[in-house]
Amino acid sequence: MNNLLQNLTNVGKKILTESGVNDAINEAKIIIKKTLKRTELEFITYPNQEITSKQRKLILRNLIERTKGRPISKIFGFKEFFSNEFVVNKNVLDPRPETELLVELAIKEFFELRERKVSLLELGVGSGCVIISILLSIKKNKVSALGVDISDKALSVADKNIKKFKLEKSLKLKKSDWFSNVRGKFDIIVSNPPYVRTSEIEKLDKEVKLYDPFIALNGGLRGLGCFEKIAREAKCHLQENGIILLEIGFGQINSVKKIFEKMGYKTFLKEKDLQGIIRVVGFKLKKTLKVKAKVLTSNF
Template structure:
């Protein structure tokens, strides 16, 4: 807005109007998120004290954030973090932004981790393509006796995951490993989890700009048919599963049959599947035959 000073209510109205464009589904929500984030205010304050004056640096920060959002940059990329399963996770250029759909994978695996702890006193988790560390750290936050190794080919992602572990008090049970999938992995694990790249190359070109331009391509590109990563995971998982262990993967909503067939050919049978909140197939869990 033109003036250097603004009231909270006026800034919210200005932000909502600027974000009223075709590709933003809920401009009022996003305007509130941005203004509250940069002004450290709450919705309650917006209602009870809309005339609260805001200083020029806050007005300028909001204006810059609105420009970035209108350039299709997602809100949480602008903030630099996202909440996932109750954890605040920092984002970086080479990490996928963790999304609520992936919480379905955490929910599916948690009972297995807890059962393993009750049975053997601990649970070793391997998170392939860990990114922000979201899946592994969510599991560790729920089960104190579990420990996890986050694997990624990106050094930037591993540094981000390690920072997220430290910021959430989980650094003593989380380690990182730079590896191309299983290439440098040794030892056995009770649970192997992964949200691998599963977008086909044809679909990549059709993604929304928010995803196509701001999520790392390496975390999205699943090859010609979107299934390349599943073939690698299925091929080598059995070499690193402890007795009674399992492999849990997130999938695209049309991939259940194809991914199941890939794992079946690698002598891993499907024993559990679950859907996300939208009712789409999202999680498959396999065990050795």
């Protein structure tokens, strides 16, 4: 193997193809670009550029990591989500494109509330990609936000991202087992809880089962355990007319609706992702449906 960029790309493609990576050529290019810290333009403009043997070794090391199933985001410690780059590591779920729908819908709800100061809670904040993306899209003085997670290690990644995006003033973090350490009521609660059946985790791609934390995936026997807990406890933490928006898994809509409706909520929103799967569901408490919204501040 020689040290020309173009040749390295072909070698990378071969290595990744042989290990079963689907989009081998694209992934090889990304690994090379990221290792060399090159832009797309530099990469295209100088395909015959020589690189040092140290750089070649680094590229090879990263390609080999990828053949073991480690996603590119977890090799380099960054993942793009909602047009921003978030710090990630093995202690947080890799932000998923389908979760951007939850962000979009939450932002829409914020705009419905217009002039009010809004209190926002995210349960299972992970890297912070969801709540931070929401905050970056709205006026920060209009919101007080809290993100909770049961994992200290995930909270420390979320903290890095809060600093990266300079949101220390508007977003606080707390360790909490769902609502166990949460005080006060919120206008908007969002969550992408773990919803994979325990028995299914072993069958997931190695990128997921080996590199996403078990605690971020495991939804228990039927994949619905977290929804049951959240439904039970959210009642005491919703403002009048408050809403809860949840990401759900493939085929879970009827079960999740049933859990929430049995506990006194009304489904007001069901939204499909780009694959046509109902991915986000929204609930309100039944008795507050017709109550006029009051200006309330959070007290967490």
